[in-house]
Every structure is written in structure tokens, then in C-alpha cells.
Amino acid sequence: MLNLEEAQERLLTLVKPGPIEWLDTEAALGFYLAEDAKARRTQPPADLSAMDGYAICGEGPWQRVGESRAGEPFDGYLEHGQCTRISTGAHMPQGSDRVLIQENAAISGETIASAEGEELPPPDRHVRKRGFDFAEGDTVLSAGTRLGPAPLALAISAGHGTLPVHKAPNIAILDSGDELASDPAACGPDQIPASNGAMIEAMVRPLGCTPHRLGPVADDLEALAKALARANDVEILITTGGASVGDHDLVQQALRDWGAEIDFWKVAIKPGKPLMVATRDRDWGTQIILGLPGNPVSSFVTAFLFALPLIRAAMGDRDPLPKTESRIASATLPATGPRQEFLRGISSDNEVAPASSQDSSALLALAQANCLINRPSDSAEAAIGDVVPVYNLRNG
Template identity: 50%
Template sequence: MNDVAVKVPPLPLRTAQERLMWLAPALPVEHRAAGECMGYFLANPVTAHRTQPDAPSSAMDGYAMRAADLPGPWRVIGESAAGHPHAGTVGAGEAVRISTGAIVPDGADMVLLQEDCVRDGERLTLTGTPPSPTGRHIRPAAMDFAADDPLLAPGTRLGAAQIALAIAGGHQYLRVRRPVNLAIIDSGDELAGPGKPLKPHQIPASNGPMLAALASLCPVRVTRIGPVPDRLEDVVAALDQAGKADIIVTSGGASVGDHDLVRPALEAAGAKIDFWRVAIKPGKPLLVGRRGTQVILGLPGNPASAFVTGFLFMLPLLRAALGAADPLPRPITARLAEPMPAGGSRMEFLRARWDGAAVTLDPLQDSGALTPLARANALVLRDAGAPAAPAGTDVPVYLLETGGIA
């Protein structure tokens, strides 16, 4: 079976990603308190229920008055503070003490900064320069938004600013999709659980915690399973244990060796293979299957391969299930700090360090090495067959800390 499968050419990255996005499970929508929606994606548009500011307000501390009364002097008749507006009207030769955010009283059309005047009792005298234009320090009504204005589109990721905007627009609750139930399965006879004594042939099972940490960039509920031995019946049992998960991610066993059992285990567990192998390095032996509405993503076992495919496939799949308008990672452009050698036969994702302007490739790019992965904060995309590039060349770069999205 595997010998036949190898003859099928690996899919291009974008094709594989788009096919996976189509498989994303449709999670139910729930109402969630707006302040608890960090990292979620809107399930419906958000429009303003109110106007902000509702009336002209001051952008500075000073005095509200009529511009026609320049150059003064003025008689101070009261105060307008944030939350406590002045009840009267400003007439000829009158001024009202005003604070930032306070409503500009009727009759006033100018705010004179407090540092541009001197007050002696109720008498106010101009000592500096009036604002130009005279309404410069007044925020007009609806400067930010008006009632019924669209504020946020469906699929928008909710960060701190978006949550604040929704609340300011009058929303206490927002409609978002519930968190993804994600099961992560580590498999391999060479793996030992956390804190377990290691035999000479064993290594700590680090991929599962790494993938769970990567998935935490999204609203998820993670179940960890394993390490699972390289026995078909044990891998099938692990898949059945994860039967209630929306998405299953396996690490290891997705290739074609005698001990790579994820593909036959999926078929034995009633899953249908959708596609297998992607033309990227690291991460070629990636596998995607379905079991009912459940999506199963088989990642390679080498740590750099697991991370890169988790970044390029697991995170977008989670975002798609959560309703993201644009779930795929987007690169920025950065210049090479050092020359980059020519590429090979597959698209490559090179571990690198970005300093805000230039990017430096790590000297160690082996897919089994964790040290360069821990040093990296970016992945440099090098196209298949790319020629050598000198320092200063612009290259596409994926930023790791944000999951590749803004």
C-alpha cells in the first residue's frame, strides 16, 4: 500500500493548505462576554449601538469659550468635567473650565489650552497663542463612530483593541465559535513521558507539549495522549480515545517506514485519507484524514518538521474552525543579513532570527535539531530551485510569535 502511495507526487503547499481549510469542522456559535474574547474570531458583524463621542468634547485641558471673543479677557462661569458637563450656555465674554473628555458646553466653539492663559479668580487672560484653527482641540460628535456604523467584520480576530471597540460600541457579549477540542497524540517507541528515566534508545517526548503550546495561540481545549508505542493496536486505541475531539493532531509515524503506523491506524479506525505528502522541507510526510466531521492531521516526528508543519497547517486549521476570515499565515518582507545559498527541489522554511529589519539564517537547519528552533523567531521561505541570494536581498518571512497573522 505504501509503495503505491509513494508514486503519488506530493502536493504544493498552497494546494494542501486550501484543501485542509475546506475540511475545517464547523463549530457551534456561542455568546461570550466581550472581555473574554481575546484571540477569538467574530462569527457575525459588529455594528455600533451608540455614537462616540455623543457630543462635541474637549481633547485637552483648558477653557471652553467663543472664538469670536478673542483676545479676551473672559469671566469664568463654571466647569465641565468628564462625566459632569456644565449645565449652562457660554455667552459673550464667558469661559468654562474644561477637562479632557468633557462635553463642550453650548455656545462654545474653542478650547484654549490652560498653558496659554492665566486665571485670577474668575478673570481669565490670554498669555499664549490661541489654537489654529480655533476648533482644533474639540472632538466633533461621532468622530470615532456613529450609531449603526459597521465596526468589525465577521472573521476578525479579536485582540485588545477590537474588544475595546466592540464594548465602546455598546456590546456586552459577542458571537464567536466555541473553543476547538484538540487532541494531540505522540507516537514512537523511542519516546518517554515527562520525568520518566530514559533508556539509551529513548528521548523525552517534547513534540506534544510543543504543539500544545503552539496551539495555545488559539482558543483550544487540549487533550494530550501518549507517548503511544509503535504498535498498530495502540495507535488505533489512541485515535479512539480521541473520538470526541474536533481535530486530532498526531506527531510521528506519518512516513512510509515499517514502524510508521499512523496511516494504517487511521484506516483501521475508520478514517478516510484525504491527502498525504506536501512538497516542503522540512515536513514532507504530512497526512490529512477525516473520520466523520473529525479532521486528523498527521505531522512528522522530527521536532523542526513537527513545528513547521504545525505552524503551516495546524494553526491555520484551528483558525479556520474558529471562523477566521483569513486563516493562513501571511509573510512580511525582510532583507537578508547574510547571503542565502541556493534552494533544493522543494520549497523550504529556514529557521532564522529577525531583528526588526534584517533576518539571519541559523547555521544549523537539521530537522531533528531543537536548538536552532528555540533560537528562531521567524521562518524564511526559500522557493524550490531558488538561486543563491546575496545579503540585502528581500525575502518572505513568517513571524513565529504571532502565528503568522497580525
């Protein structure tokens, strides 16, 4: 069996970022930038006031000769002993070099002075200098940046009405099993509701992808072949269930019949050991098939560790793997065996404890969890107070 890092590396070497498309900047939310973005303008475009008050020239008192407002700068030059009223974000008038803030000003008609006990502000006080944020030609966003709210605002501020991003991959999700009922409200006593497909889709959609659902499909080679035919031209196919080697685990055989080649199978993790990666040559490139275990917790954990990084890499993320954070164990964590374990955990106030059940089918405990506790293979028992790494989850 491969360890986690080896398996993730093997998977990610198979994927290349998708083709570049240009989107309106606001429509690019959630996508990954395909090229460096350089500023097309300077921000601020001029020296601006950072406060409401008076733009002053020289030592006071000062005679007010006008006003500079945001969007309506003062059209003139200040001489020594002159000032203008100024608002936050307004252009500093020529000749001014500092701002006397409103609450520090003594006003008598058109004469402005520093209030009693207030000293003359130093040069450039309360002034945002031209270009202090960025200058035209500066690289403001690097290729591979995910365009969240702040990067999106930065791109707009830098003058970009459109942005080059990597196109989101076409994705299909196929869940299989004779026991799966497509309608949870009409589930027979020998069935369970098919929840994996919906769960994986819910994990994928925030990345900007709209997957095609192909299941649930029975454990039957003909039925699987018909479902796979509907996935002929997707870049990524995610399957859940049927990837092991039991009498009714037919996904590997169906994939081989379809023309896929198994790259690796089995990873030394718990839950999630029977993870499978396969590829299939197409006219347009390589199709990647990720086979997840059928138990819902195993499916969730392997989707988090493999499916989401795979999709992020296909969208141009240059650092697609999830990152751990540190928490203090508030309960004893058992020693581990030869497989790396991911305990469903509940974290609060920088502490973490395992969820009530660690069974790979226990959806109640998974839904209550807000993190995965990362327990390396062959680890000794972790005592209360030990620092342990966790992956944050967004379950609610």
C-alpha cells in the same frame, strides 16, 4: 506531491467555522467574531474637550461662569464673552465652540484672556466632535475579526456586553513512537523524551484552545487503536510521527482501521514532506486528522503552516494563513531543489541569517530561531544583501 499552497487550500476547504456561542465581551479575548458588530451608542456621545483649559464663546476676554468636568457637564448656556473651566474629556457647554488651552490663558480673577502673543483659537480647536469615532449603527468590527485587546476595547466602547464568537474546536494531540519516553527525567539510553506533544500544545493554547493529550503511544496497532478511541468526538486530531510508510510507521493503517480516509499525503516542502491529511465522518460532521512528521523541527514547521491555520479557520478567521515579511539576507542562502524550504533563521535589525543547524531534529537551533526563511523551490542561491521573505515566530 502537492505544493504548499495546494495542500493548504485542500486542508482549509475541509473545515467550517464552529458553532456560534455568546460570551461576555471580556471573556471573548482571542476568539473570532462570528457576526458584524454594530455600535449601540455614539462615541463620543457629545462634543468633548481634548485638552484642559477653557471652553469659550466669542472673542475674549471672557468671564468665567462655571466649570465642566468629565462626568459632570456644565448645566447652562454660554453667552458671548463667557467661558467655563473645562477638563480633558468633559462635555463642551452649549454655546461654546472652541477651547483655549490652559497654557495659553491669562487669568485675572474670574476674567480669562488669551496670553500675550497668543491668537484666538479657530472654531472647533481642541474639540472632539460628537460621533467622530463612530456613530450608533456603524459597523465597528467585521465578522472574522480576532478579538485582541484593541478590538475588545472597541466592542466595549460600542456598548457590547456580550459578543457572538465561533466556539473553539475540541482538539486532541497524539504523538507516537517506540522510542518516546513520557518522563524526560527517566529517559533510557534507547529513548528520547517525548517533546512534540508539549510543543504542539504550546503552539495551540494561545489560540484559545485546550487540547487533549493522548500520547506518547507505542508503534503498535492495538495501542494506537486504544488512543484513537479516546479521540472519537474531537473535531481536530493532530498526530506526530508514524505517518510515513516504514515498517514501524503504523498511523496511516491505524487511521484506516478507525474509519478515516486519507485525503492527501506528502507535500513538497522541507522539512515536513510526510505531512498527511485525513477525514472521518461523524454524526455531527467531518472530523479532520492532521498527521505531522515525527522529527521535532518538521513537526513544528508543519504545525505552523498547517495546524495553526486549520484551527484559526475553525474559529472563524477568514484569513488564517501566516503572512511573510521582508528581511535582508546577512549570509548566503543555498540554492533549493524541487521542494520549498523553510530555513530556521535569526533576524535582527531587518537582517536575517540561517540558524546554526538546519537538521530536522535540531531543537537547539529551532529554539534559537525567531523566524522561518521562506525559500521557494528551485531557487538560485541568495546572496548577501538580497531581500528574502520570512515568517515571524514567537519562540520566546
